[in-house]
Amino acid sequence: MRKSRLTAGVVAGLVVASTAACSSGGGGGSSEGLTFMFRGGEDEKAAYQEAIDRFTEETGVEVEVIVTDPDQYATKLQAAVAGNNVPDVFYIEQANLQSYVTSGILMDITDQVEEQGVDLANLWQYGVDSYRYDGKLQGTPDGRLYGLPKDVGPFAMGYNKTMLEEAGIELPDADEPLTWDEWLEILKKLTKDNNGDGELDQWGTGLNVMWNLQSFVWSNGGDWTNEDRTQVTVDTPEFAEALQFFTDLTTEHEVTPNPEQAQTLDTYQRFMAGEIGFFPVGPWDQSVYNELDFEYDLMPWPVGKTGETATWIGSLGIGVSTTTDLPDEAVQLVTYLSADPTAQQTLVDANIQVPNLIDVATEWAGEEGAEPANRQEFLDIVQDYGRPMPAAVTYGAAWYDELWTNIQPVVDGQKPAAEYLAEVQPRMQQLLDESNAQAEQAAAANGNG
Amino acid sequence: MTTSSATTSGSTATAGLRASAPTPPRKTPPGGGTSRLHRHEQKWALIFVAAPLIGYLAFTLYPVCFAVYASLTQWNGLGPMRFIGLQNYVNLLGDEYFRISLFNTFFYMIGIPIGLALSLALAIAMNRKLYGLTAFRTIYYIPVISSLAAIAILWQWAYNGDFGLVNQVLAFVGIDGPNWLASTAWAKPAIIIMAVWKGLGYSMLLYLAAIQSVPRSLYEAAQLDGANSWQRFRAITLPMVRPVTFFLVVTNIIAGAQIFTEINIMTPGGGPEYSTASAVWHIWRQAFRYQQMGYATAMAIVLGILILIITLIQFRLNRRNSFVID
Structure with a gap:
């Protein structure tokens, strides 16, 4: 009798103490x-x-x-x-x-x-x-x-001004974007062996597909979804053409480092070491890039067939x-x-x-x-021309990530872009549908519908 | 030890007295004056018992029950839960990525026997009289005490296909190394190598202690019987360190099933074609990136049950193989 009452007392005391601790922490801090x-x-x-x-x-x-x-x-x-x-x-x-x-x-x-x-x-x-x-x-x-x-x-496109000047290449215009073909010509000129050891030590560019594909797709007239974000549209010819051009830079034209390489670390380091001509620049990069040994500047992203430059913000x-x-x-x-x-x-x-x-x-x-x-x-x-990331304005991001999960063979040039995109579209569509359904349920559950 | 058994017997005695006493024990304390001390001790005993008990209820049992319930709901971790029965578990069966991540997780465990063999070999080497022994032991132990996040970043650089340390070393011997972390074939072995390297020092230390506690007399007797060093290793060292091996296998499997940090840092997207994603990483991504907390919880429970089953099997096997030397 005594024992159990004492136990109950101790337990109750501790429970009260712990809930009190919890509730004092709740409600967003002190008033x-x-x-x-x-x-x-x-x-x-x-x-x-x-x-x-x-x-x-x-x-x-x-x-x-x-x-x-x-x-x-x-x-x-x-x-x-x-x-x-x-x-x-x-x-x-x-x-x-x-x-x-x-x-x-x-x-x-x-x-x-x-x-x-x-x-x-x-x-x-x-x-x-x-x-x-x-x-x-x-x-x-x-x-x-x-x-x-x-x-x-x-997310702007930038270039190594010093490198372009040394190569005698006309600097890109700040208002008139280069077409993909014009840009590719410059990239080819910049990709070379400077110290004569038979290996390339300077490249035109080197872009990570996850952060740079957007610009290519958009300026070519493609997009991830339709306007009301219900339909995944990565299987369009415009999208495929953009992805193909992007991967061809590495596998066909060889104007980027290491064909297998898809990690940013490399090319980011190489750009800072002055080995890469064109590389994206965000405002957060300025404090680091301003300390580099060469001069750099910004330009509009090269454009696909719409002729309109595009990038994400x-x-x-x-x-x-x-x-x-x-x-x-x-x-x-x-x-x-x-x-x-x-x-x-x-x-x-x-x-x-x-x-x-x-x-x-x-x-x-x-x-x-x-x-x-x-x-x-x-x-x-x-x-003017920036757009949100495709997944930034949908309820979930799983559908968007699905595109990148199996993209490596495309980046490596082992699978044609169009073939991959046709395969991945249904999976992305299913995930987007699920995400939209969850959004509706969540809204309904909370009475905000 | 003695105190506690004394208290126990004392309490039984007083309980018996109380039951037989006609008057309430409060008025006439039995046992001539021991009762205040006894009551005092009992109170403290209860408080001491309550501390872990409440800890267990609040931090283990309640979360487990909560998780089981959460796994039966659709819940984004923010708003209200919606009960959907076993739907999450049904979805899980069709989730190809969960299957892949489970496969990857168990694939990583290939590293466990490799790591144990290496650390046992090292422990035997360290057990000899060597010049600079302490320095070697320290060197092998450094990875164990280093931050896993920092190590993962270092290895990520080392594995860089283009100018990473690993491939540079391979180039010296004329091997053109793969782009480790971006290749479906090599990403998993890359992670295993790193995990083995990281765990080596700890296993080595335990093995060293176990080897050193093997009675010398056993080796002497075996030597007199003409056993060569391999036979001595097979018949004496290996069985004598079995408890340590068992301990390491169990803890390594449990820890290995929860591998996360390396994966998240070295291959932020789960690796090429999900080839490095571990089960916990997949769960974490569902929970915190896709806000599918209910579904993620269901996966966590399945993973927990799998680990439990494996551990039970191990205990069963170990019991069958165990033996005692007095």
């Missing part, structure tokens, strides 16, 4: 300040800390910062969500927006952003629209707003949790980081991103003696 969870490398952490400190100074709102490494962010955020301990403000990936909205985790911030007088017209439309969702499609201009862009990441957003105790302050932090001129200046000075504000960006692009000189190309991508 006195905000929690902000984000990710980034060292430079980025420092720059953001500086911006956040100034926010606290100006508004008096304490912000507790939780930083993770980039590759652990998604896992940790999801763990926080599962533990009912969502940070008040956090980074949200484009690709996860829909599931976080339909699961009722991201707050609709449309009205607060408007009330706080943020001039959305001075932010990149692509960046803002990426976080709009109308319950069916993401990225539409009239959807509700569930976040603001932390940044936009235009990444973006990362900042959103607010529905469980926050301080919704107004949380939205204020979002708008501060995304759209405050001083905060933007801090982040841009760290050479880690393109300015979010159009007027700041225009000034930044026009800067005299800037490197790369053609910074405007980044802005053209954001404003």
